[in-house]
Amino acid sequence: MLQSWLNDWSDMSKAFTKESDTEDDDHEQDEAADEAAHAPLAGVKNYITPAGLQRLKDELRFLLTRERRAVTQVVAWAASNGDRSENADYQYGKRRLREIDRRIRFLTRRIDAAEVVDPEAPRSGRAASHAFFGATVRYANAAGTERVVSIVGLDEVDLDLNRISWMSPLAKALTKAGPGDSVVLRAPGTTEELEILDVRYERIPVEPFKAPPGAESAPKGPRSAG
Secondary structure (H helix, E strand, C coil), rough: CEEEEEEEEHHHHCCCCCCCCCHHHHHHHHHHHHHHHHHHHHHCCCEECCHHHHHHHHHHHHHHHHHHHHHHHHHHHHHHCCHHHHHHHHHHHHHHHHHHHHHHHHHHHHHHHEEEEECCCCCCCCCHHHHHHEEEEEEEEECCCCEEEEEEEEHCHHHHHHHEECHHHHHHCCCCCCCCEEEEEEECCCCEEEEEEEEEECCCCCCCCCCCCCCCCCCCCCCCCC
């Protein structure tokens, strides 16, 4: 079903009429920005937890089936109100559509590249007692201050919840270490020795995707014709 929606979106994007050379330039700039944004991730595996992947899919589904359609309706309504070059609703709607399409392309690539690793999957031997992707690690610094972090995918990072990317300096320092081991964290401007106290594998909750405040597809009153 998701692939069907993507096919429909692709057809709509190709059929979307560009009214000026400026919009052609905007489209080309969007494509260039996409390539630049993905360049650092080229060839990098997109490790992600099942819950994290589901969140990406839910956001993609929301954009494809609700938000883009709602914004397209706004653009059509605004286009019927006269001079498009000075029509703020029309210009904003077109810009919002480009932003949505850019995000759809990004999500599609991240989902296609996803390699799901379930933290709750049974493990044995070293894989069960040492830190790898999906591990929740408790460690202490030289001052004895303890901290607990979970190693997750790039799309799941939440520093407020102590969820760090598997590509971060801290995660790289912790990887392959087990209880009782000491590791050295080397990050810009700091070098710190850490002692691993505990490594466990458990469910890492991910906040479900919710439509952002102000989404065009959110329920609202009838639009005024004036």
